[in-house]
Amino acid sequence: MASNTSEIDMNNGDVAHTHARYFRINRRNFSGHYDVEEMDGTHLFYVDMWSLGSGKPDLTLHQGPDNKSPIVAVSHMPTLGSDYKIGIGDPNEPNSMQWDDLAKERLTQSGWRWIKTLTDGERAGSTLNLMWKRTKKVTVDGMTVQSMSSRNYKLQDSDTGSILAVFTGDRTYRRCGVLQLNVSYGRPFDLSVFTTCLTLYEEARRESHQSGGGG
Secondary structure: OOOOOOOOOOOEEEEOOOOEEEEEEEEEOOOOOOEEEEOOOEEOOOOEEEOOOOOOOOEEEEEEOOOOOOOOEEEEOOOOOEEEEEEOOOOOOOOEEEEEEEHHHHHOOOEEEEEEEEOOOOOOOOOOEEEEEEEOOOOOOOOOOOOOOOOEEEEEEEOOOOEEEEEEEOOOOOEEEEEEOOOOHHHHHHHHHHHHHHHHHHHHHHHHHHOOOOO
């Protein structure tokens, strides 16, 4: 997928996409899981979905083809309140887990705040103030927003305005959309982006289902 941005645009907070990476997120209708793949079809993650009362995380990322593959991240989505708990690692090894809060912006309701300390990659040791926001203007390179779609998000560095990731919905009976990662901040950061993005998508899917709009 070719990039359509070649330099930093300080007016809209965009960043150069020369080294952007792209991932397709899939879920068949009525399926109980998501799949994350590279654009060439290489399968990366099987994402289990669990309902209230199951005693399990709402989303569990397995690195592999099924739910017997190793767990690498989880998301807890409480029904009361808007804050989500994101865990990187395997909950069966609690001492190795990294936990972050994904919190809805309470004053403006404009996005979901998230503070991430990088532990790997070119900026290890840095702490980022991040926000996922809904968007209809910023899209994955080469894509357009579907006219009725509300499941489109951008991940922005709140301190610099840079756009670190974008998710553009592309819903069919088996597809959800494409996630574009514009930075390489290490594997834990990548897993956090996958998990937070899937959490927001699953939140929107549940809200649509409850209102009779389907999944």
